[in-house]
Amino acid sequence: MKVTREQAAANRERIISAAAALFRANGFGGIGVADIMKAADLTHGGFYGHFASKDDLVAQASRRTMRRAAANWEGVVADATDHPYAALLDHYLSPHHRDDPGHGCAFAALGTDVARSGRPVRQAFAEGLRPLIDILADAVPGRSKALRRRKAVAAMATLVGALTLARAVGDASLSDEILQAARRELLAAAQGQESSG
Numbered sequence: 741m742k743v744t745r746e747q748a749a750a751n752r753e754r755i756i757s758a759a760a761a762l763f764r765a766n767g768f769g770g771i772g773v774a775d776i777m778k779a780a781d782l783t784h785g786g787f788y789g790h791f792a793s794k795d796d797l798v799a800q801a802s803r804r805t806m807r808r809a810a811a812n813w814e815g816v817v818a819d820a821t822d823h824p825y826a827a828l829l830d831h832y833l834s835p836h837h838r839d840d841p842g843h844g845c846a847f848a849a850l851g852t853d854v855a856r857s858g859r860p861v862r863q864a865f866a867e868g869l870r871p872l873i874d875i876l877a878d879a880v881p882g883r884s885k886a887l888r889r890r891k892a893v894a895a896m897a898t899l900v901g902a903l904t905l906a907r908a909v910g911d912a913s914l915s916d917e918i919l920q921a922a923r924r925e926l927l928a929a930a931q932g933q934e935s936s937g
Contacts, residue, residue, distance in 0.1 A: 752790045754780040760801040764849040765842035768798055768857065799860040805846045806868020813875045824879035829926055832899050833919040838906045847896075848903040872896060880930050895926050 743751070758779035762771045773794055777784045791797045813828060820827030831837070832845070841849045847869070854865045873892045880895065882888035902922035906915040 748789075751780070751782055751786065755782065755787070755790055755797065756801050756804050759797050760805045760846075761842045763798065763801060763853075764805070764844065764846055767850065768853040768861075773797075795858055795860060798857065799864045802846060802850075802854075802861060802864040802868065806864070806871070809845065809868070810871040810875065813872060817875060817879055825876070825881065825930055826927060828876065828879055829895075829899075829923045833902060833906075833923045835916065835919070838903060838915065838919065841907060845900065845903060847900045848907065851900060851904070869896070881932075882930075891930055894929070898922055898926055 755776060759771075759776045762776055762779055765771075773787050774784045776797070777787055787797075791800070813831075816827050816831045817824040837844045847865070850865075854861055873889070873896055876892035876895050877885070877888045880888050880891045882891055899922070902918055906918040909915050909918070
């Protein structure tokens, strides 16, 4: 039975959506094409009708994930006009985000995988990182654009590192402490002061 153009496009979207969640939950190497196609409820043989390779799918799924992350962050900022930076920190450094890597930050879930990936995947992550830094730079307090940009880059690195560590430790109390300490220090740094207590 011939698949219509519309159905082919819908199937492709299902594959990308399934892959995006599975990659974040299991890593690029931890999930195969057969598993992705099964999760998309499609046959394994149809994969190469949509993608040149698994790396092609990785890059496309990564781009999708990054676009959605930026849209999500824009929504957080729009809902918190009084304190957008604090709202972004609360959103990112939450136990819910920590506990759901399949639907969370691709940088925290896949950073080490990306570092070992080919140029198309690394390029997709670089393209996806820029809008997030821009959103942080617009939200963080600071006198100049250059200062806000520097704070945003440092904040992004701290956010990803804190979430990665919070997910890595097998101690719930320590994990919570990591999230809380990162949030507190980022807020203090944004205000140009050391945190107390």
